[in-house]
Amino acid sequence: MSDDYDLESGPDPATIAASAPEPLDRDTRANPSVYAVGIGPGNLEYLTPRAERAIRETDVVVGFATVVEFVADRTDADLLTCGYRDEADALETFAERVADGERGTAVLMGDPNHSGYQFVGKVQRVVDRSVRIVPGISSLQLAASRARTPMEDTEFVTLHKSGPVTAGLERLARAVGDRHLLVLPRPFDLMPGDIAAFLLERGGNPDLEALVLEKLTHEDESIHRFSLAELAERGGGDGRDDTPFSDLSVLAVRRTVSTGENAPKEGEP
Numbered sequence: 001m002s003d004d005y006d007l008e009s010g011p012d013p014a015t016i017a018a019s020a021p022e023p024l025d026r027d028t029r030a031n032p033s034v035y036a037v038g039i040g041p042g043n044l045e046y047l048t049p050r051a052e053r054a055i056r057e058t059d060v061v062v063g064f065a066t067v068v069e070f071v072a073d074r075t076d077a078d079l080l081t082c083g084y085r086d087e088a089d090a091l092e093t094f095a096e097r098v099a100d101g102e103r104g105t106a107v108l109m110g111d112p113n114h115s116g117y118q119f120v121g122k123v124q125r126v127v128d129r130s131v132r133i134v135p136g137i138s139s140l141q142l143a144a145s146r147a148r149t150p151m152e153d154t155e156f157v158t159l160h161k162s163g164p165v166t167a168g169l170e171r172l173a174r175a176v177g178d179r180h181l182l183v184l185p186r187p188f189d190l191m192p193g194d195i196a197a198f199l200l201e202r203g204g205n206p207d208l209e210a211l212v213l214e215k216l217t218h219e220d221e222s223i224h225r226f227s228l229a230e231l232a233e234r235g236g237g238d239g240r241d242d243t244p245f246s247d248l249s250v251l252a253v254r255r256t257v258s259t260g261e262n263a264p265k266e267g268e269p
Contacts, residue, residue, distance in 0.1 A: 017118075017131075032131070039067060041218075047071070061105050067109050094127070095126040110136055146213055154181065156181075176199050181253040189238035192249060200229065208228040210225075
């Protein structure tokens with residue numbers, strides 16, 4: 001690994017991933033050497049056939065160990081697993097393999113377009129070429145279905161990333177009560193209770209309905225319902241033992257909806 005390789009230096013890797021559209025050249029798009037694949041929320045019934053093919057037909061897979069283990073039996077490729085501490089080394093090895101002409105696939109939980117751009121940007125930076133994203137099913141989509149929060153009426157913010165999140169919190173504060181909120185919390189300093197407390201401080205209605213949706217599609221999936229004020233009482237701290245909720249959680253805060261708001265008008269089917 002090069003001595004100057006530092007994932008904390010330079011621009012946010014997400015800006016690299018979002019700096020330009022994917023190539024429009026048909027051949028490049030049809031036969032890329034690198035994919036970034038969303039594997040879904042963990043239950044492999046939600047792994048799309050296109051994502052599975054990208055994993056099955058590659059030479060080397062890279063990703064966090066907790067993600068790779070979900071798809072390890074779907075491929076004969078070499079598996080490069082990592083955590084945050086050895087992420088740079090794994091990506092450097094991955095880049096070397098791709099530079100030698102091998103096909104590479106990076107795997108991410110859910111959908112890379114939801115909280116995945118930092119990792120996509122890191123991959124794109126080390127391979128120094130375009131990366132083809134294969135979208136997946138996100139826990140966010142499952143949460144929207146369970147909480148009945150249509151995306152067109154919803155403000156979505158991800159806090160599940162490194163670096164400043166002030167802009168995202170401000171978006172939530174401006175939208176609370178007027179739009180549904182869907183939030184991917186950040187373990188473990190910005191968990192659902194902490195976000196609820198912030199929204200109350202910024203004038204959110206304490207009676208708004210808040211749902212914490214945990215481990216969606218897994219066997220131990222659970223949904224907890226609170227008022228915003230009740231949820232705020234479950235905040236504080238910055239460790240795993242300081243919150244009653246899993247790091248696999250989505251927070252939904254429903255806006256106030258009158259019972260007749262979406263009912264068909266007279267004469268409509």
